[in-house]
Amino acid sequence: MSQPSATEERLEHLKHYFIDSDQQFEASKMGMWVFLVTEILFFGGLFLAYIVYRAWYPELYLLASEELHTFWGAVNTVVLIGSSLTVAMAIRSAQLNQIKGLIINLWITIGLACVFMVIKYFEYAEKFGKGILPGGYYTYDGIEHEQANIFFSIYYMMTGLHGIHVLVGIGLMLWLVYKAKKKVFHSGYYTPVEITGLYWHLVDIIWIFLFPLLYLID
């Protein structure tokens, strides 16, 4: 077993069962990719439900999506892509030992994630007010289709699960800010930042598909 070289500083993060920081980093990153595979298949089930019902009721999707506001969907897409950029910048800051930049970029990301959730809140509130609720609670009569509630059940499940992921992401990034302020991260150890970044980018990718599939079909 090789000893850490004398030139390497601050190795308190290194677990004894890893040879060096790089091996530990690669193992963590691989573990995260395995988790992301399960996430893709997790959301995959919902995308499948979307596809099956769209094949059955193509006209329903065209009618029902008119209730969704393309403008706000597009704004949220831009907000999430912007937050992906700031997460990537946060990782870059950590790699370059710029802890101040890391914290600033994390705060901007948290801010953008909150903007996303606030817009989503107003979209939901507007629909709830009209009686557009999932499944059996659906009471809106503005859509000329017997199965109009199915589209919105799928809409609420997909955007709701995505929203939960955004909330979890906000929590993770607050934790990263806390850790960064305690000077835990430096260019030799920023694994949690990298891993959270991978998670956040996946949440962005899910929305990249949700936006055209739900909002852009009229």
Place this chain on the structure above:
Amino acid sequence: MSGHHISSAKFLWGVALALFVLTFITVAVTWIQIPEPWNIVVAIAIAVVKALIVVAFFMNLWWDTKFNVLLFIMSIAFFLLLIGITLLDTLYRVDPVPSF
């Protein structure tokens, strides 16, 4: 050192700009009414390109180990398998699930 690729700030901004432009294009193509099956094809194609840009250059899979690339490809492969096999059932039913 595959895991420690450091992108320049300029590069990251370029990636984000490409994603913003593609977002605009995907909205803009709905203004010119493309006939039925092709509007879906175009929307999905643009989303796939955007997703691949994020995966390759934000998630750094471009510079990552082959094993992580394989994990990602397998997840997509199994997702497509899930869709394909399910549609073989649901597309050919005479009567969809009653009351659904």
